Amino acid sequence: MRFTPTRVSGAFIVESEPHADERGFFLVLWAQSEFRRQGLATEFAQSSVAYNRARGTLRGMHYQTPPHQEAKLVRCAAGAILDVAIDLRRDSPSFKTWVSVELSAENRRMLYVPEGCAHGYLTLTDETEIFYHASAEYAPQFGGGVRWNDPAFAVEWPFAPVVINARDRDYPDFR
Numbered sequence: 001m002r003f004t005p006t007r008v009s010g011a012f013i014v015e016s017e018p019h020a021d022e023r024g025f026f027l028v029l030w031a032q033s034e035f036r037r038q039g040l041a042t043e044f045a046q047s048s049v050a051y052n053r054a055r056g057t058l059r060g061m062h063y064q065t066p067p068h069q070e071a072k073l074v075r076c077a078a079g080a081i082l083d084v085a086i087d088l089r090r091d092s093p094s095f096k097t098w099v100s101v102e103l104s105a106e107n108r109r110m111l112y113v114p115e116g117c118a119h120g121y122l123t124l125t126d127e128t129e130i131f132y133h134a135s136a137e138y139a140p141q142f143g144g145g146v147r148w149n150d151p152a153f154a155v156e157w158p159f160a161p162v163v164i165n166a167r168d169r170d171y172p173d174f175r
Helices: 032-037
Strands: 002-005 012-015 019-021 024-026 046-052 058-064 072-078 080-087 098-104 110-113 117-123 128-134 143-145
Touching: 058 080, 072 080, 072 098, 072 117, 080 110, 080 128, 098 110
Parallel strands: none
Antiparallel strands: 002 012, 012 110, 019 024, 046 128, 058 117, 058 143, 072 110, 072 128, 080 098, 080 117
């Protein structure tokens, strides 16, 4: 497995080499020893799938507060997304920095998002399916978010969302 650091401290692009033969390929998505060597979360409490019908669907930017902060390992299993993490850790050298990575069924990349970061994505194709592991179970009473277009972060999106729910659209400015 290859772990490429991003400009968000503790966030990595994770790539594996497929082992191909006449049947197709086999790909290791997660190996505890590899993640442990990188100092990353090695226990996951929840796995989830999100399906999106339309290109231009935005989900995010979500996070959970202590004691339910979560690290995530995100992979796009169908279609393509622009996956984004924003560092909200005030003591981090990359506080308020964001990273975006195109994840697709074709490139098979994953994004590791550390605890303390907001996470979300914009679908680049119709019919996307996103699979992710989280180090903590979803706890709605500890959930929060920042607005996808908040000027405090100035995330560069390729286009404005077409589908976005009211909660994600109406988060207040980050302070």
